[in-house]
Amino acid sequence: MNKAEILIIDDEPQIRKLLEIALESNDYKVLQASSGKEGLVQAATHPPELIILDLGLPDKSGHEILKALRTWYNKSILILSVQNNETDIVAALDAGATDYLTKPFRTAELLARIRAAIRRNQLPDDSPQIQSGSLQIDLIARTVKKNQMLVKLTSTEFNLLALFAKNEGRVLTHQFILKEIWGHAYYSETQYLRVFVGTLRKKIEDNPNQPAHIITESGVGYRFS
Amino acid sequence: MLFDILPVLFSAVLSALTWNYFFIPPRFTFHIDKAQDVLMFLLYFVIALVNAVLSFKIRKAESKARDKEEKEKTIKLYNTLLNTLSHELRTPIATIIGAIDTLQISTNKLSPLQQSELLNEMDKASVRLNRQVENLLNMSRLESGFLKIKRDWCDGNELIYAVIQKQEQVFQTRFRFEPNEKLPLFKLDSGLIEQVLQNLFHNAIQYTPHDAPIEIVIKAENLNCIITVRDHGSGFPTSELESVFEKFYRLPHSKAGGSGLGLSIVKGFVEAHEGEVLLENNPDGGAIFTLIIPAETSFISNLKNE
Incomplete structure (x- = not known):
C-alpha cells in the first residue's frame, strides 16, 4: 500500500520534528514547509493527502494560506492553534478547515484525527448509506438503525444526524449547523442546537452523558465519529 | 501646595468668623467693638490656623505611611509570586530535564520498568506544567481587565x-x-x-x-x-x-x-x-x-x- 503523504506547514522546527517522527513511525510520508509561502508551493507541486497547518505563521497568516489552499485543494486540512482561541478556530473552520488541534496536544489524539481526516478523503461523495459504529443511516429511506434496531427520530433530528454523518471526521461550527438545518435566520439560536443534540444523543448514544458519536467541541461546535 | 493649603486657610477663617459671630459682643453680628476683642479674634484665628495646618500635616503623613504599607504589601505579594512560581514551574521542568538526562546517559543500565517509570514522570510533570501555565494565563487575563465573557x-x-x-x-x-x-x-x-x-x-x-x-x-x-x-x-x-x-x-x-x-x-x-x-x-x-x-x-x- 502507498503511504499517505502529509504536508506540515509550521514555522517551529521543534513541532515539525516531533510531527515528523510521530507520523513517519506510523507509516505516513512527511513533507515539510517552514513558511506559508513555501507551503503553498509544495502543496501545489505535490498535492498531499492531508495538510497540517499552523495558524500562527510569521510570513502570511494561517488564515490567508487556508483561503488560498481552499481555492483548489479539496482534501482535509488540519489546523494547529493555541488554546483559548475559539474565535480564531471557528473562523478557520468556517473558511474550510476540516478539523483542529490546540497545542499542546497528545500524539494519540493527533493520530486519531489524522486517520479520521484521511478516511474522510476516501469516502464516496454521495453514498446513500452511512455506517458508523453500531449506527446505520439510510439517507434515502430516512431511517436510522442502532444495533439493527430501528430508532425513531423526528424530521429535524434526522436532518441533524444526517448532516453530522455526512461530515464524519470534520468539526462543524454551531453557526454552520444552524444555517444548514434551520436556515440563515436561526444563525445565532444555539439553544435549538443544544436541545436537539441532547434529544438526539438520548436516542443514538449508548451513554448520552459520555457520547461516543456526537462529541462537543467546547465553544466551537460538534464533531461526529 | 497652594490648593492643599487653601481649604485649611478657609476653614480657619470660617471658624474665627463663627466664633466672632456668636461670642464676641455685640453678639450675632460680625462687628467687634473693643480692641481686646480684636486681639481675641486674631488669637482665635491663629489657633484655628495652627490646628488646621497640623491636622493637614498629620493626614498627609498618614497617607504616606499607607502608601508605604501598600507598596510593602505589593513587594511581599511579588516575592510570594516569584517564590511560588519558581517552585511550581521549576519542579516539573527539573523532573523533565532530569528524566531525559537519565534516559540519555544510562539507557543501557535502566530496566524497561524504570524507563517507563521515567517516561511516566515526564508525562505527569508536563501535564502539571501545562496546568500552571494555563492558570497563569488565566490570571493575567483577569488582571489585564480585558477579560470579556462570551455567553x-x-x-x-x-x-x-x-x-x-x-x-x-x-x-x-x-x-x-x-x-x-x-x-x-x-x-x-x-x-x-x-x-x-x-x-x-x-x-x-x-x-x-x-x-x-x-x-x-x-x-x-x-x-x-x-x-x-x-x-x-x-x-x-x-x-x-x-x-x-x-x-x-x-x-x-x-x-x-x-x-x-x-x-x-x-x-x-x-x-x-x-x-x-x-x-x-x-x-x-x-x-x-x-x-x-x-x-x-x-x-x-x-x-x-x-
Whole structure:
C-alpha cells in the first residue's frame, strides 16, 4: 500500500520534528514547509493527502494560506492553534478547515484525527448509506438503525444526524449547523442546537452523558465519529 | 501646595468668623467693638490656623505611611509570586530535564520498568506544567481587565460531565454526579465555567483523602445557575474561609504542589459573570463550594420538536 503523504506547514522546527517522527513511525510520508509561502508551493507541486497547518505563521497568516489552499485543494486540512482561541478556530473552520488541534496536544489524539481526516478523503461523495459504529443511516429511506434496531427520530433530528454523518471526521461550527438545518435566520439560536443534540444523543448514544458519536467541541461546535 | 493649603486657610477663617459671630459682643453680628476683642479674634484665628495646618500635616503623613504599607504589601505579594512560581514551574521542568538526562546517559543500565517509570514522570510533570501555565494565563487575563465573557447557551449537565472526564482516569470514579433532568439551558461563558470547575475539581482531588467521594449538584434557582461541589476532606479552618480566594494564598502547612492561583481564578471568573462563590464547612466534614451564577435560562419545553 502507498503511504499517505502529509504536508506540515509550521514555522517551529521543534513541532515539525516531533510531527515528523510521530507520523513517519506510523507509516505516513512527511513533507515539510517552514513558511506559508513555501507551503503553498509544495502543496501545489505535490498535492498531499492531508495538510497540517499552523495558524500562527510569521510570513502570511494561517488564515490567508487556508483561503488560498481552499481555492483548489479539496482534501482535509488540519489546523494547529493555541488554546483559548475559539474565535480564531471557528473562523478557520468556517473558511474550510476540516478539523483542529490546540497545542499542546497528545500524539494519540493527533493520530486519531489524522486517520479520521484521511478516511474522510476516501469516502464516496454521495453514498446513500452511512455506517458508523453500531449506527446505520439510510439517507434515502430516512431511517436510522442502532444495533439493527430501528430508532425513531423526528424530521429535524434526522436532518441533524444526517448532516453530522455526512461530515464524519470534520468539526462543524454551531453557526454552520444552524444555517444548514434551520436556515440563515436561526444563525445565532444555539439553544435549538443544544436541545436537539441532547434529544438526539438520548436516542443514538449508548451513554448520552459520555457520547461516543456526537462529541462537543467546547465553544466551537460538534464533531461526529 | 497652594490648593492643599487653601481649604485649611478657609476653614480657619470660617471658624474665627463663627466664633466672632456668636461670642464676641455685640453678639450675632460680625462687628467687634473693643480692641481686646480684636486681639481675641486674631488669637482665635491663629489657633484655628495652627490646628488646621497640623491636622493637614498629620493626614498627609498618614497617607504616606499607607502608601508605604501598600507598596510593602505589593513587594511581599511579588516575592510570594516569584517564590511560588519558581517552585511550581521549576519542579516539573527539573523532573523533565532530569528524566531525559537519565534516559540519555544510562539507557543501557535502566530496566524497561524504570524507563517507563521515567517516561511516566515526564508525562505527569508536563501535564502539571501545562496546568500552571494555563492558570497563569488565566490570571493575567483577569488582571489585564480585558477579560470579556462570551455567553452562549450551554447544557450544564454536559459541561460537568466533560470536566469530570478531563480528570485523570483513576480519580474519575470519585465523582458523584446525577444529571439534573429538569435543568434548563443557561447562557454562560462555557469556556470560563469549565476552567472554574476544572480548578474546583482539581483542588478537591488534591486535598482530600484518596477514596473520599466528591459530590456535584447543579440546579436552576431564581435565574441563577447554582453548582455545588462538596468534598469529604478536612474542610478549611474557620479563620481561613475568607482568605482562600486571595491570589497566591495557600493554607498554612499545605502540602507541596499548587500555586495558590486556582481559587482566585474561580472567584474571578464567577465574578466576571456577576456571580459569587460561597465557601462553607459541612458540619459532617469537608468543604462545600457553591457557585451562584446569574444566567438567562431557556426551558426545553418551549421548543417544538418536529
